[in-house]
Amino acid sequence: MKSTIEHPKVFISYAWASEDYRLKVRSFATDLMGNGIDVLLDQWSLKEGNDTYAFMEQSVTDPTITNVLILLDPIYEKKANERHGGVGTETQIISPEIYNKVKQEKFLPVIFERGENGEISKPQYLKTMLHFDLSQEEKYDSEYQRLVKRLYGIEIVEKPELGKKPLWLEEKSIIQTKTRTGYECLKQQKSDNIKKDEYRNFLFAVKEKIVNFRKDELGDSVSTDEYIELYADTKLYRDEFLHLLKYSLYVSEAHKIIASVMEEICVEIKSKGGYEGEVMRTLLHEIFIYVIAYYLKNKNYDALSYTLSKTYFVGRCGDAEVGSFDVFYDNNESLDRAVSQKDDKNYYSGTASYWINNINIEVCNKNEFVFADIFCHNASLFIENYTRMWFWFPITYIYDRTEYRNSLFRQFAIRLKSNEHLQEAAKMMGYSDTESFKKKYIEIERKMKEGIIKEYRYNSAFETAPVICQYVKSEELGIRN
Structure with missing residues (x-):
């Protein structure tokens, strides 16, 4: 340096x-x-x-x-x-x-x-x-x-520390062959209703594993290694869920079933205590980002719009608690500390580092996962149905910085100058027409300039979580074919 x-x-x-x-x-x-x-x-x-x-x-x-x-x-x-x-x-x-x-x-x-x-x-x-x-x-x-x-001799873009070899390089699938083979029936020619029932049953089976997850040998306190191992034990459920996510291509309106099952998981683990409850809520957070990444990757705009605009009912025993997609958000300080201590690194987020290091490349790569997380942040700004006072904080956004000029989010934002892409973005955000989206865009742009909406960043980070308004002005939206 x-x-x-x-x-x-x-x-x-x-x-x-x-x-x-x-x-x-x-x-x-x-x-x-x-x-x-x-x-x-x-x-x-x-x-x-x-x-x-x-x-x-x-x-x-x-x-x-x-x-x-x-x-x-x-x-x-x-x-x-x-x-x-x-x-x-x-x-x-x-x-x-x-x-x-x-x-x-x-x-x-x-x-x-x-x-x-x-x-x-x-x-x-x-x-x-x-x-x-x-x-x-x-x-x-x-x-x-x-x-x-x-x-002043200060590095404009500081070279990141050399990380470790990603674990997924040598990883073999932990999903049983019998389970994988069973899912193949979803590719067969059947009525939509039969396929929906089969798909729901497969997802329900994974849901039951998640909500009933328990590790009996855990004591009142766990070490750093034990906590990380606990979260690692949830990986099988993550990968089973994501493997089923890929079969959504063969099931009509599969995104509605997926959203419903995630909602059910959220309800059942919301008040679950102990370390198991912590890691399950973090797991659901991770799965949700994968779901959005998969829809973005496959340009499934109907699924994106539905999943991000849906109202989720997450109360129990008659409680009418409702929320937007933020119900899937979790802040696991225990995992943050454990990963940082194990690696002897001062990570902005140990959880984000763990996710990136253990990416499921069968569903998306690191860049696509980070893009989805940042997209959720922007969706929380622009979607009308998002009613929380705080916005989705994309804990992985710092992994977008080294590829700034070619980042997927920047490409997405710049393309809003095209009327075609503007229409797609408006649809993703739940708007029926581009004019309504533009009106909201102008409002967000104004609030950011006036400081009403603050920039989101880690306390010691120079980079902020990116927002599309930073790349494209409202008057540039849809100016090209």
């Missing part, structure tokens, strides 16, 4: 253009000064009678200068390539420094203004270098913050 810089000092190289441009450069340099970064800028450092060449050479090669910021625009590119004027002089000084060093971190290209058609202008000797982009107003603040971090 690169060491931090206590007192950054930078030289700014730029092309003299209009007076407005020079004022813009000076304003940028003033902001840096205000953030504790000493700036060497010709507008306030070069006095009448000074040798301009000597000033440039000294500024570029001075060892006390921690970074040289090269502010790029079309004029700078032209002058640098033609070796013209002060920019040409600086290019002759800077380019050998870049070309002759295998690893150079001193010179930082900054896109300051783009061409008439939005193109990025870079001199030939800088073409292959990564850059910061301060040319777009909507991204200026985030890019400026990235740049300041870089100038």
Whole structure:
């Protein structure tokens, strides 16, 4: 990891253009000064009678200068390539420094203004270098913050710790062959009602195993290893449920049966005491995310809409307690601590780490699971039937950060610019038309800007749980075919 810089000092190289441009450069340099970064800028450092060449050479090669910021625009590119004027002089000084060093971190290209058609202008000797982009107003603040971090020697994206080999690599199925074979009858040509009854009976059998789960040898207190082993013992039930989930393709309206069985499980384990009750509620939370991941993966929008918009009745003995899909949410601090202690890691969530490490790849991969969890967070914001004051917190969202540009959630959000995808998203969220969804979108967008809806994040995390409003503005929704 690169060491931090206590007192950054930078030289700014730029092309003299209009007076407005020079004022813009000076304003940028003033902001840096205000953030504790000493700036060497010709507008306030070069006095009448000074040798301009000597000033440039000294500024570029001075060892006390921690970074040289090269502010790029079309004029700078032209002058640098033609070796013209002060920019040409600086290019002759800077380019050998870049070309002759295998690893150079001193010179930082900054896109300051783009061409008439939005193109990025870079001199030939800088073409292959990564850059910061301060040319777009909507991204200026985030890019400026990235740049300041870089100038202080702070990692912009910290490399994650090396994890362990995932357990599922060498795992064999623990579902009995007889059980798997029995499910095959769902593929046969039968009436819808017969298949529904068979499917419900299969799921009911798994449900009974879950609600009656008990481990007799447990004492009043358990060790870290014992608690993790207890949760690991529920894996068979998870995988049996998920194996049946895959057969939903062959059963009409299977999603209604699945939602009903999950509701029944929730009712029966809601007040179950002891360690078994804790792990069962966490297991149901995990299963629910898998169900949403599977529907997303298979583009089953009817199933998504039904499952996420449904009202769940989870009271017992005549209690009329109702809830949205948040009834499946659980916060297992015991599992969080146990996993963190066992691995000797300070995980944001030991539960999330365990889930990711033990992913059932027959149903979805890690990225699809995380996408589903984040999707639930967004659904809790946008679905009208979601009535809780708190929103679904996606405990796995931190596993989306290393693939930010290609994350499934970001792809989903950006596609809302397409009217086709907008219609699909509106359907998933339970809206009958896109206009109703847009109205809600504008409301959420406004509440986020006004701070009425707060960002969700782990206390010590820089990244927040992503929301589609962060990627697509309301006026961009459905603007393309």
